[in-house]
Amino acid sequence: MGGRQNIQASSALKAQLIPWVETSSLSDADRKSIVERLNELVDDMDAERLNGRQLSRLNFRLSSAPIFQWGVVEEIERQALASTELSDTEKQAMSAACNRLLRTALEGRIAMEQMEFAGQQVANKERQSGRLTVRDTISTADLREFYRRISSVADRVKTSYEPLEKSVSQVFRMMVEDALSEK
Numbered sequence: 063m064g065g066r067q068n069i070q071a072s073s074a075l076k077a078q079l080i081p082w083v084e085t086s087s088l089s090d091a092d093r094k095s096i097v098e099r100l101n102e103l104v105d106d107m108d109a110e111r112l113n114g115r116q117l118s119r120l121n122f123r124l125s126s127a128p129i130f131q132w133g134v135v136e137e138i139e140r141q142a143l144a145s146t147e148l149s150d151t152e153k154q155a156m157s158a159a160c161n162r163l164l165r166t167a168l169e170g171r172i173a174m175e176q177m178e179f180a181g182q183q184v185a186n187k188e189r190q191s192g193r194l195t196v197r198d199t200i201s202t203a204d205l206r207e208f209y210r211r212i213s214s215v216a217d218r219v220k221t222s223y224e225p226l227e228k229s230v231s232q233v234f235r236m237m238v239e240d241a242l243s244e245k
Contacts, residue, residue: 072107087133095231128177
């Protein structure tokens with residue numbers, strides 16, 4: 063039963079997701095680590111080591127998670143930290159909010175639509191690929207609106223303010239392990 067699902071899932075990773083991640087705006091280290099884990103998943107699928115439930119959970123977590131778009135969040139945070147118009151307090155709040163949003167992604171409580179809404183002022187969405195790209199010109203007001211929106215997303219789902227000391231690729235790997243667990 064899982065054979066056909068494994069083949070389809072493996073094909074989707076190889077044809078769509080891996081090439082997409084390879085050309086994403088994620089940091090080099092995160093991109094490399096995520097692609098490495100995706101290739102391990104392909105191997106597991108090709109060897110039919112995943113059952114139907116694992117494949118379904120994995121599909122749900124990977125298709126609805128904005129983690130592959132995280133390069134945009136990192137770039138906006140970099141721009142905010144480099145801003146001469148934001149106060150040190152605003153810069154610290156932006157970093158904390160971006161970290162909190164990463165926790166929200168880890169917990170599976172933010173969908174791509176929410177990520178796109180949060181980034182409307184600072185990013186464009188490519189029609190064909192769905193990829194978010196940082197706009198060429200971002201004002202201080204745009205940065206403040208991004209902060210307001212990501213804070214609102216995290217507040218709405220009551221995400222903890224506890225700092226998450228994890229990289230994007232570590233969060234991705236944790237999401238995969240959660241999807242594959244037999245709980």
